[in-house]
Amino acid sequence: MCMVIFAPLFAIFAFATCGGYTGQLRVSVDCMERTNSNLSIAIDFGYPFRLHQVWFEAPLCEGMRRERLFLIGDFSSSAEFFVTIAVFAFLYSLMATVVYIFFQNKYRENNRGPLIDFVVTVVFSFMWLVSSSAWAKALSDVKVATDPDEVQDLMSACKVMTNKCGSVQGPRWSGLNTSVVFGFLNFVLWAGNIWFVFKETGWHKxxxxxxxxxxxxxxxxxxxxxxxxxxxxxxxxxxxxxxxxxxxxxxxxxxxxxxxxxxxx
Missing domain, CATH: 1.20.5 (Single alpha-helices involved in coiled-coils or other helix-helix interfaces)
Incomplete structure (x- = not known):
């Protein structure tokens, strides 16, 4: 019963907090020539975290010249894998809920239904563990790549001693941290349900x-x-x-x- 209630909700929280994320960081470049300075450079990024495609313009502090820079890293594979597992787990849990409630007799009519349910539950438990671990590692790399101090190292004007660069605003990570937590909660939920599904199979009976x-x-x-x-x-x-x-x-x-x-x- 816990599987029927919590599995769809946990899956929704997992892919919604990750797939719907957008973040922003701001850095400043204070040139010796104040007219060339830009004290609020906004850099927006989000899912699927292809940071190498995220660009921004920064002043060179040499007249009105500017340079176009890109962030470093591509973490789309881990993020998309995590969201894909969450979506499929949500769809399967909804289908299983309908079968448990409305087709209970047909579900227990032969051993095929419980066996399929058992195998799918084991597979999803393993996939939740793998995808959550991969996404947790990718998230730590995203935090490093979008650190304002790391972004300042990409700008040529910040390498000149006469210019001053600083961090105005950093990204907020509460939503992505929540997605990782719900990823591992889904693993615990599906892994704990293995025993209850196994009890319905012919192997246990x-x-x-x-x-x-x-x-x-x-x-x-x-x-x-x-x-x-x-x-x-x-x-x-x-x-x-x-x-x-x-x-x-x-x-x-x-x-x-x-x-x-x-x-x-």
Whole structure:
């Protein structure tokens, strides 16, 4: 039941906080010639974090000349992989919720449905772990690439001692940090659901049936052994009784025989 309630919500939070992110940083260049300065250079970036395509213009502090610069790094593969897993996990969890609620009888009709559900749950658990780890590493690299101090090193004017460069505003990372947290929460949720899905499969139910069957097979063996011992005892007693009857019959014939013969005479 926890899987049905929390899996779609956690998946939404994961891909929404990552896929919908936009950030901005601002740096300043204070030239010796104040007319050439730019004290608020805004640099916008966001998902899918192809930073090498993000450009901005900075003054050269040599007349009115400017240079176009690009940020460093391409982290789109990790970000898109994370969002893709989140979207597919959301869609599958919705489909599984519909099946659990409206098609429960057909789901348990044969072992195919629980087996497919078990395999998919294991796969998504593994993919959540991989994608969340990759995205966490990529996020740390994005933070370094968009650090205002690192961006200042790209500008030629900041390498001149007579000019002054500074950081005006840094990006806010609360949304992306939340996406990483929800990524690992999704892994815990899906991994914890493996046991509950496994209980619905024939592997678990088959193991539960074989154990009582083993005990029931042992009990008839004991009863048969007791019956055999009791039968042996009866046979020995029967043979003893038969011998006693034979002796009694012989005595009767010995006594009764002459008596009946004398009566005939």
């Amino acid at each position: 088959g193991g539960a049936v074989r154990y009582p069957g083993g005990t029931t097979e042992k009990q008839p063996g004991t009863c048969n052994q007791q019956s055999y011992n009791q039968g042996s005892f009866d046979q020995s007693g029967g043979s003893y009784s038969g011998q006693g009857d034979l002796e009694q019959a012989s005595e009767y014939s010995q006594v009764g025989g002459p008596t009946s013969y004398s009566n005939q005479m």
